[in-house]
Amino acid sequence: MISATTRKAQSSAMQASVLALNKTYSPVHVISAKRAFCLLSKDIAEVISVEDGSFMNYDFGSWIEISELRAEFNERNELEDWILSVNFEIQVPRVVRLLRYDRIPNNTIKFNRRNIFIRDSYRCQYCQKKFSVKQLSLDHVIPRSHGGGMSWENIVSACRRCNTKKGGRTPSQAGMKLFQKPAKPSRNPVLLQQVKQAKYECWKNFVGSKELLTCD
Template identity: 40%
Template sequence: MATDTLNANVLVLNKLWQVVDICSVRRAICLLYLRHAQVVVKEGGAFYTFGFEDWKDFSRNSRGDDFISTINYRLKVPKAIILMLYDRLPPRRVKFTRKNIYLRDNNTCQYCGRKLRTDQLNIDHVIPLSRGGKNTWENVVCSCISCNMRKGNKTLKEAGMRLIRKPRKPDWKTFVKNRFNTSEWESWKDFLDVAYWNVELEEDK
């Protein structure tokens, strides 16, 4: 089995069909084998669930290259699983942290537009704290070090700078989309488009 495949991400739903976590393919297969979870597949506009033996049969008749192989059979890599007993409610807020600000802004300086490594970036307050600005989603942006030094303790007008986009609280779908790659997002968006995920997010107090 390819290590990269076993470490790929699988979306985890609770028994109420709410997104609660992300796990590795390795962990998902273990939960499936132990009958703690079932695989969820969308086909023809409907959702279907499969236990371990049913998933083996489904995999046997499936095409593509996203499989893991054992001595006796091969399994199609699951994209999402549903836990059979777990009904805890999912987290409803994206924490207001440096890491999540970088994720929201896609590691891109919101002044010059350059995408950089994390160690080449920092956080800037659009309205400086000393000028009455607040430590909120709407007043902080990811910035490169040179733009941050240029702006300093000035307002945008005083520094002669502009934002490439207005900072906002990230909704859950946008946050997840920025965190994971395009193929993962496409396979998960049916679960993340549900109305109850479009909740207002609050920063930490």
């Protein structure tokens, strides 16, 4: 019987992020491990593994064999995610290549709360302190009553205390100063957050300075 701890780890592993490349090895999406395994099992994608500076290509069957050998010889590390099925263990790949997809999507950066918080590093743009998502709110730098709209250049993260203090005034009217000038990110904030993590470091081999990826 699988323990509750193991089930939790399995669920977490299935939600791990996987970078999807098109046929020409250009990055196009960030997908979940669950989605990646679905594509692999249907032979729509293959695993791209970065090994000692070189790229290795594996179909689903080969990846299962490689994973079983690594598991047998205990060649696993804490940065990896693993799935335990009924018949075998398999490592969650970090990168897959879509075998039938050669287009680059029309990528856009979604304007939403999550991306604003990530852009601002979860820091209130007035008191400069970091907060949890539940403790943060969105503030119109130029209030709506003054004609301020919903845009990357006019919305910032603010703690509830500072947001209340500022009220329906501009920062100068409230005697408050912005930590940094808000602007639209040049790259997807979610991708930037993930690529900084050690377990997604191999993505740097494929993601250039100007890629804008969609995240599922």
